[in-house]
Amino acid sequence: MAQVARPTVMHVRGPERLPEELYRQLLELLADLSPVVQALPPSCALVELKGALRYHGTDAAHLGEVLRVRSISRLGVDVRVGVGPTITVAATASGQIPSPGGVLAIGPDQVADWLGPLPVEALHGIGPRQAAVLRDYGIHCIGLLADVSPATVQRLLGETAGRLATDRARGIDPRPVVPRALPASATMRHRFTHHTLDGAAVRAALLDLVVQLALMLRRRGQVAQALTLTLRFAGGTTWHKTRRLTEASAHDQDLRTLAYQLMDAAGLQRSRLTGISLKGEDLISADQVAQQISLDQARESRLVAEGTMDRIRAKFGPGSVGPASTTRFRRVS
Template sequence: MHVRCPDRLPEAVYREVLELLAGLSPVVQALPPHCALVELKGALRYHGTEPAHLGELLRIRSVSRLGVDVRVGIGPTITVAATASARIDGPGGVLAIAPEQAADWLAPLPVEALHGIGPRHAAVLRDYGIHTIGLLAAVSPATVQRLLGKKAGRLAADRARGTDPRPVVPTSLPASAAVRHRFAHHALEGATVRAALLDLVVQLGPLLRRRGQAARALTLTLTFAGGTSWEKTRRLPEPSAHDEDLRIAAYRLMDAAGLQRARLTGMVLRAEDLVDGDRVAQQISLDGTRESRLVAEQVTDRIRDKFGPGSIGPAAVLPLRRAS
């Protein structure tokens, strides 16, 4: 069972949805920020019912208890279930595909509908006349590998034929840590916005280091005047809680937003997929600049511990004044 929650679902509500799933099956794999996988083999025997009925039961509980309607795809493999959940129109619904119907159901769908096929790979396949999943399944795996690359081509060819041996791995929602900034007035100037972002970085880094954790990913959420928002996640090259690594990732996220004269009202910087800091490998570096930054980071952490978190931080951005 592949479950899709509404976009921008608050993390607290998403955790409650995962708890509902755990009531149906002990094997639940969280796929943040708003999806999850459920293994149904043992659950079907325990509940003595059909897969579609379990999907409807989940929807009823989710709507009645949380006010959240979910889209549920059920199939013999993860690929079929995830593809089915994406084909449901509307805010919620259940689509169950029996194992013997999977190939016939997939065949007429557009190639980009196959879970795991991104826009770039779909464009390549379409350029070569492969417009449906059925055509992709009919093409030899060697040809697909030449078009998409060895690994991506092999996976695409196998999944189009209904082959997907991946198991559902029980995982809980990874821990996260977030810091927020609210602008007193609508922010238009790039220097002001980047100064606020840097301030969030120097708040988030010490928070992670105090908790003994490191982040595998960083998410930036921007809120605009009028209530709209923008969000993007970037994976870090390796888990880190160092200010410099977080700053580089945060600035790249800001660059990806492509802001021109947008009026910002607030921003949230969230460290995702946290791991124990003791499990992060420390690479020996001969880079004197990086080593000096790490030493300075330790010194600033001691200053904050002694005099308070606001005792040291980025310099304030002052408006430029033209000479008269």
């Protein structure tokens, strides 16, 4: 008897604005199910289940339920799990599950009948503008998109986008799940409540971003090889610049020194800022960085203090220790 084909790709959606630490822990739960996990930050991931189904001796839907139970019980986070024969089908399925969570598995023989009635914007990979163009042409569901000539869709959306849209509407998606445990970058953002001209306020916000970024990297066991500073101005314009660290690091002082150099390079005078972001680039595992023996007692003391503050934050919360306030207090006699 021929073996029935089973869906082998799982797409997991966490809640929006999932904290970085919880996202990392969710990836670790997925790694317990299968060794092939692809992180899709900030809150999604892909899992290849082909070998995992044989190992666990169960079906994909049951593994999805196991993941939900573990995620809720261990992390307090409910997830939406879509399972299908391809990445597109699995991701589309997870997008059709209402919050807070659930599991939807689509078999290979169910793809056409299930995709057909869905609105065209529900197809994973179709953006709002592309959906609007297709609807203007009368293509309002995925089944119609699959039936239309590929050449017609390419004229509407462009050659590459049109070919991909047609294939995926027909359930064709040869992309493999590529193992990727952690994102290659990390970004911290600060939005000013008012247009800001005060240089001290901008420096204080930048220092806070440095501390948050360094703490995240140390928790994830990563180091940054470069930093990108982005400034957003009133009127919608932006400025950004990237510089590499002399040595990959996740220490506050190293990141702060480079961040201040980037800020100085912006040459701000009377510019009104609305937001600022700091991005760690080319992240690598901290294990890949050689540990240089240092005779600088001041630096060693700072590293010890840094570790102490990390332990305090882990116990009492991330906001329990932070940069010193820039507020000046008037002495009362």
